[in-house]
Structures are given as C-alpha cells and as structure tokens.
Amino acid sequence: MNRAMSVFDIAGRAMSAQLVRLNTTASNLANAGSVSATRDGAFRALRPVFRTVEDSPGVATVAVDRVVQADVEPTRRHDPSHPLADANGDVWDAGVDTAAELIDMVETARQYQNNVQVLQTAKTLTLDTLRLGQ
Amino acid sequence: MAQGDGLFGIDGTALRLRSQRLNLLASNIANAATPGYRARDIDFDRALSLASRGYSAERAGNESIAYRVPTTPSIDGNTVELSTEQTLFAENAVQYRATLSFLEGRISTIRRAWKGE
Numbered sequence: 001m002n003r004a005m006s007v008f009d010i011a012g013r014a015m016s017a018q019l020v021r022l023n024t025t026a027s028n029l030a031n032a033g034s035v036s037a038t039r040d041g042a043f044r045a046l047r048p049v050f051r052t053v054e055d056s057p058g059v060a061t062v063a064v065d066r067v068v069q070a071d072v073e074p075t076r077r078h079d080p081s082h083p084l085a086d087a088n089g090d091v092w093d094a095g096v097d098t099a100a101e102l103i104d105m106v107e108t109a110r111q112y113q114n115n116v117q118v119l120q121t122a123k124t125l126t127l128d129t130l131r132l133g134q
Numbered sequence: 135m136a137q138g139d140g141l142f143g144i145d146g147t148a149l150r151l152r153s154q155r156l157n158l159l160a161s162n163i164a165n166a167a168t169p170g171y172r173a174r175d176i177d178f179d180r181a182l183s184l185a186s187r188g189y190s191a192e193r194a195g196n197e198s199i200a201y202r203v204p205t206t207p208s209i210d211g212n213t214v215e216l217s218t219e220q221t222l223f224a225e226n227a228v229q230y231r232a233t234l235s236f237l238e239g240r241i242s243t244i245r246r247a248w249k250g251e
Contacts, residue, residue, distance in 0.1 A: 007160045014164030021167075050168040058174045058199045060161045111166050114216065118160045121227050125156070128234055129149075133241040 005055035007122040011115045013053070013061040018112040020064045021048050025105045032096040037084040042074030043094035045101070072097055141244070144182075145236045150191035151181050152230040158199070159223040162214050169210040173202040173219065 024046040036042040051065035072095035080089030140146065155176045165171040177198045184194035204213040 005157070007157050010157065010160045010164050018167075050165075052165055052168050052171050057196055058158045058161065058176075060165060060171075062165050062168050062171075107167070111216075114163050114166070114220065117220075118163055118223065121223070122156065122160065125227060125230050125234075128231065132234060132237060 005059050005061065008119065010059070010061040011119040011122070013063060014115045015112055015119075017048070017050060017062045017064050018108050018115065020067070021050075021108045022105065022112070024048055024067060025101050025108060028096050028101050029098065029105075031094050032098050032101070034094045035082065035084055036074070036092045036094070037086055039074055039076075039092050042092040043096065044074065045070040045072050045094075045096045070095070142237055142240060144186065145233055145240065147185045147191045147194075148182060149230070149233045149237065151176065151178060151185070151195050152226060152233055154192070154195040155226050156223070156230065159219055159226060162202075162219045163216070163223065165212075166214045166216055166219075167212070169212055171212050171214060173204075173214045174199050175202055175222070176200075 028045045031043040034043050046067050047070045048067050049065045050062050052060045053063050054060045074092040074095040076090050077093055078089055079085055079091050082091045085091050142149075155178065158174055158176055162173040162175075165173075176195055177200055181194045181198035184197055185191055189197070202213055202215075202218070204215055205218075206215075207213065
C-alpha cells in the first residue's frame, strides 16, 4: 500500500486494537473463577502487546503485535471436597487480578471513545472541506 | 510560484498544515496505550513561517515536527497525555474550520468579481 495513511486509518485501526484488548479483558474476567487440578492447567490472564505502526514521519497508528500470557501465578487453595482436588486436597485458582482487569476495561473503553471522537471530528471537517465554495 | 500567491494564498497552505497536524494528533491519541511511544506535534508558527519563505506545505510541516515534553513522565516510556492531546485536537479542529471560512471568503470574493457585481 503506497497511499498515505489518513486519519480514518489511524483512528480505525486504533479502535480495532482497543477492541482486541477489550476481548482479552472479557475472557480474563470470564475465567477469573475457573479452577484447575494442576498449576500448569490453571488459566493465566491474557494481555495484548501494542506496537506502533509508523507511516510518514509523525503519522502512526497502533496494532496488536501478539497476545501474551501475563505472569500472574495461579493461587493454590486447599479444598479437599472439590471434585478437581489433587492427592493433597489442593486446587489451583486462575491467575487473574480482577481489580486490575476492571481498571483495564474502563481505560480501554475511554480510549475507544477518544478514537471515535477523533473519527467524528475528522469526518465533519472533511465534509465541510468538500462543501467549500458551494 | 512562491507560497501565498495563488488563488488560495496563505490560507491554502495553512489548511494543508492544519490537516497534517490533525493526522499527527490523531496518531498520538491512537497510541495512548502503546509502551514507549513518544508523542509528536507540529510547531504551527514555525511551519507557517517556513512555508512563507518558499517551502512547500508538506516540507514545512515535516521540518517543524518535534517531540512533546510530558508534564509527568510515565514508567512505560509513553509520553501521550490524553488531556493535552484532546485539547490540542479540539483547538486544531476549530482552527481548521476557521481557515475553511477564510477560504470561503476568498472564493465568494472571486465569484463576485467574475459576475461583475
């Protein structure tokens, strides 16, 4: 693609990146209460890694480079009555920091809204420019 | 042809610079959560004075790009402060619209001259 990046590309791609982040937050929260029989089998929170995609100098948008597992360790809980409990009577709770996830969700929503606002302003200005001289 | 001579004069150059700055500020807002991203902006006064000295609008804009100095640096190296960027974005949008109405004025003047009113 040789065409220069427009403000619509910048804000649009940023919105999809924020949406990926919202999706990972949703799956982290959905799995926050899940329990596993082993440490390795326990769910660990997912995090997207954002990367700048640079076009001409100063013009850059953002993309999700990859989604990684956060190093939040699952917690061991002694619960012999649990059907998944191992020989010692322990189960492993998913490694998800619920408070941090909720804060992340609010931040994602705010940044998504900012990009929508940018898109709206750019659209109005472009339409006004098209109407110039009529 | 030097800048500021043609039909649209300095306002045409200003509109191009405003649109370039709109892209830059949109990039900053898009990268608000990218670790290590450094916010950039166009020094509009400098760009316009370069353009009036004969630089093309695009070159004048590119030569006036500078990194923003953050008021509170963050630990991940990102220097985007959303409040600053949003204020400047809104300001730039209003100034873009102002430039549009100056251009509107030029066009209607020329129209009147054509019709001999």
